[in-house]
Amino acid sequence: MAVERFPVEASHIMMFARSVGDPNPxxxxxxxxxxxxxGGIIAPPTFVQASSQYDPDAALRPKPGQPWFGSGREPSGTPRGGGGGGGGTGLHAEQHFEYHRHLHPGDVLSAKTRPGKSWEREGRRAGKLKFSETITEYFDQNGELVITARSVGVQTERVVEQA
Amino acid sequence: MALKASNIKVGDTHEAVVVENLTRTQLVMYSGASGDYNPLHSDEIFATKVGGYPTVFAHGMLSMGMTGRMLTDWVGDGRLTKFGVRFVSQVFPGDNLTAKATVEALREENGEQLVDLALSTVNQDGREVVSGSATARVDP
Structure with a gap:
């Protein structure tokens, strides 16, 4: 994920807070x-996740003129990459934030992302699990580090069994 | 109003119901606001026929966001210094979620009073969906 410019805006914060069901004024x-x-409006603690709106290449946003893997005439518009078979899928396993300060409307962030550790283990409900870590540092308009995010994704061998 | 160190002790808990009967519409709201339009969260046909899931399910980050509401309502606005979670089980439409924080430690660092919290969010069956931890600045 490469986000060069993420303007933090009041209406986006309002919509994000609504979407997590948080009516805090x-x-x-x-x-x-x-x-x-x-001393002013701030963003909810998980708001920087919305930086993907400003990622030109965000894989989980449909783009005009490009195939999209969700349903249209058919249940899926395009075969999904990565093979895997058995209905396995990429899921979000962990998310960690460290706040150096909280965000206000008017902040303009940029993000630097780097890969972290990766590891594998056998899961009980979804077969072999491949974990990989991504570290994203968000800087403000003054070049100050404001939030450090660590995300762990997991690629499962098959669909997670429901108990 | 921020939390005061003098009002809490290790082992204290705080909990709040953060959603009752989670709707598919809320998943659509979260997709739109966050920019995570993965059809597993909003497209019933894709989620069942292609994904192989019983229905659409919530974004992990939505469960984290709802857990965060319990946290900020308790510790105060702009007080968190750390917040991290592991997504333990999937959350489905119709679920009720209750988020709980337990005081693990009260400590001082660089002249600031901090509280370390353990987090657990469970569904209507008592099954944990999110586990995690957080640290917040508290008043003396």
Missing amino acids: IYHDEDYAKGAEP
Whole structure:
């Protein structure tokens, strides 16, 4: 994921907070927020995940004129990459954030991403599991590190069995 | 209002219901806001016929976001210094989720009072869906 410019905007924060079911006025009411400890609207703690909106190559966003793997006339618009077979799939296993400060509307972030560790283990409900870590550092408009994110993805051999 | 170190001790817990009867529409809202349009979360035909899942399921990050609401409602706005989770089980439409934080430690670092919390979010069957930890600045 390469995000060169992620402008943090008030309406995006409001919609993101709504989508996680959080009615806290600190995320949408400027007058309330001015009188609260942060001194203005801030973003919810998981908001930087929305940086993918500003990733030109985000694989999980349909793009005009390009095949999309979700359903249309057929259940899937295109075969999925990575082979795997057996209905195995890429899933999000872990997510960790470290906050050096919290985000405000008007911040303009850039992200630097690097691969971390990778490992494998045998899972009980989805066959062989291949884990890989990605570290993303978000910098603000002054070049200050504001959030460090560590994401762990897992590629499963087959669909996760439901208990 | 931020949490005060003098009002909590190791072992104390705080919990909140963060969603009741999770709807597919909320999954669509989260897809739109976050930019994660993976059809496994919004496209019933894809999720069942191609994915092989019983129905669509929630983004892990939505469960983390809902867990975060319990956390920020308790520790106060802008107080988190760390927040991390592991996605333990999938969350499906219709689920009720309750998120719980347990005080693990109270400590001081660089002149600031911090609380370390263990996190666990469970569904209506008591099955854990998210486990994790967080650290927040607290008042003395």
